Amino acid sequence: MGDLTFVDVCSGAGGLALGLEQAGFEPRLLLDDDELAVTTLRTNRPQWNVLHTDLLDFDPAEHPVSHDVDLLAAGLPRVRSSATARRVDTGLEERLLEAAVYLVHAIRPRAVLIENVPELVHSDVHRRFRDFVRAELDHLGYAFSWFVMNAVDFGVPQSRKHGVLVALRRQWAGAFRPPVPTTREPMTVGAALGPSMAAHGWADAARWAAQADQPAPTLVGGSKNRGGADLGPTRAKKKWATMGVNAHTVGDRVPGPDFVWDPELGRDNMVKLTVEQAALLQGFPATWQIAGLKTARYRQVGHATPPPVGKALGRAVAQALSVG
Template identity: 65%
Template sequence: MTGLTFVDVCSGAGGLALGLEQAGFTPRLLLDDDRDACDTLRTNRPHWKVLNTDLLDFDPVDHPEVYDVDLLAAGLPRVKSSASVTRRSSDTEIRLIRATAYLAHAVQPRALIIENVPTLIDGASFAPIRDFLHEELEHLDYELSWFVLNARDFGVPQDREQGVVAAVKRQWAGAFRPPRPTVHEHMSVGEALVLSMRSRGWPDADRWAAQAAGVAPTLVGGSKTHGGPDFGPRGTKARWRQMGVYTKSFGNEPPGPDFTWDPSLGDDGLVKITVDQTALLQGFPESWEIAGLKTARYRQIGHATPPPVGEALGRAVAEALNGEPSVPAAG
């Protein structure tokens, strides 16, 4: 255990917070504007302090426990694409990035982590927000690191790139290093789900798992305002079908002993995966309960930071903050 503390904003289903806990951090406060997400957090960690509020409305003066923390963590809603940064539909996402920087200004944690789309790191249309973060944080004595992680390199059976901004106070910044991959062989969809697929006596579970030998495409949680659970765009659905997975809806439970898996039959021969199984593909432990109806549950899962990635980030921050702070040279 590191004895370090954190505040987590836009906490969602708790993937980043769970990972930080596994890295030895203790939360002071978690906040999210989604009631189902807050129910998820409270169900799994009744002792965590969870606040159901919008980051844009949050005033740290009313919550003094957020001061004097080691880490401010923000797995923020993703801007849909680099091309959409200037569109009105992305205004909220950009405002949340700015609000996180302003909160860091008020709280002054020893470190800050912002997770978002990979193009946040080097996409041309993200240059204004990068400039803003540099201007807002560097004069507060933070040094910024920009890097991209892929969840598959941390034992998550999913091809999921994440752009990360890590800002560390200058006296500890020299010891910070971005996380290195923790696995040499990527876990496959079949390997991750075979036990679940066997759970109701499906005789083809092992045969299916052998074909589902690659990592999953990026899970997409979908919008609160548009439609239900979705496997993503056409190319993503094609990758799922190559693994023998039905892509028009999710199942309510794993297949039973009477289901025949035969991709040559088209959709009728493909297996449905469940929302609970997508949580496994996002790196959540089987014991982690996601609250809400099917659409709300899948949205929380698809938007989450995979816990193993959160743990790797937490360990990288802890290693820096637990080291000896550097002393500025005398002028």
């Protein structure tokens, strides 16, 4: 088939785009409205065509390079779910979902991939959006697959569920199969972060890693209207505490040789994860550089689609497009 091409909207830190690249896709255009996210993308992939713009303002007619691609991908800001019930609802996330679907009319990709919260797939709250997708895309000749996948099943050391829509033109839709898990035994936090915890000579890194013997709870990036970074809601913080991690903040550096790790003494004697370690828990390579100050960097990481999830989805789409 040659190189498969894609357009990625609301690209963020590039997790979905990186995964698609690993699956053999070549980006024609990426866009995001956050200046730091755009800097992250351009820093790690100078050759990528990255546009600093809001999806709601994007006009494909002004960017013909986006036309007639194999895949339109969108790892969009999360709509409201049980995990974000307290969030002020502005309706922006729903408008971005609809804007991504409207792009299909202009770009006419062979496949569409939208990734969001798992409730998007099955909740009555989001039935209107599912009906909207069918009304907009059915007459254009697309057939749909809605499914939920968990990043932990694809080698990511984190329990993180994704609601996914894959729509393909009907001549390829019958060949599409959702990704099959690639990992039998989940990667644990300790296995993923043990080497980095020991990097500055902390003697207790191995003992900590042995206690952090489970996947991480879902990392949450939070909103720009919130204060500093933390690792998630109360339930997640309690789970982190069982692993000896202070989840109420994000650290500036990994422990040094003099750090005393004793969770029974309270938060000050628990380890703090750094932004770089959070990125490892999202499945980013250690070489991926995130732009900005700590809170903004963590927010980009927490909002990202784990690259291994993007890679699995890309391979599944590529396999379907290779038929016929």
